[in-house]
Amino acid sequence: MLKEYRLRKNISQEKLEIMTDLDRKTIFRIENDLNVPQLDTFAKLVEALELTDEEILAEIKKIIKKEKHK
DSSP states (O other), X not given: OHHHHHHHTTOOHHHHHHHHTOOHHHHHHHHTTSSOOOHHHHHHHHHHHTOXXXXXXXXXXXXXXXXXXX
């Protein structure tokens, strides 16, 4: 869902990379469910994308579900 949030805000991966100081490859991998973000990475994305409490909770639930199925 990260990609959806990013696109709704009309932010490119390149701009998000600058806003968060995260590598674009990391952003790509998180957006495509290839990586689960670490807490500090997640916090940077939440802040940059100005996610609501509901959006944050939805993302946390998705991460937990993915981790349980490993």
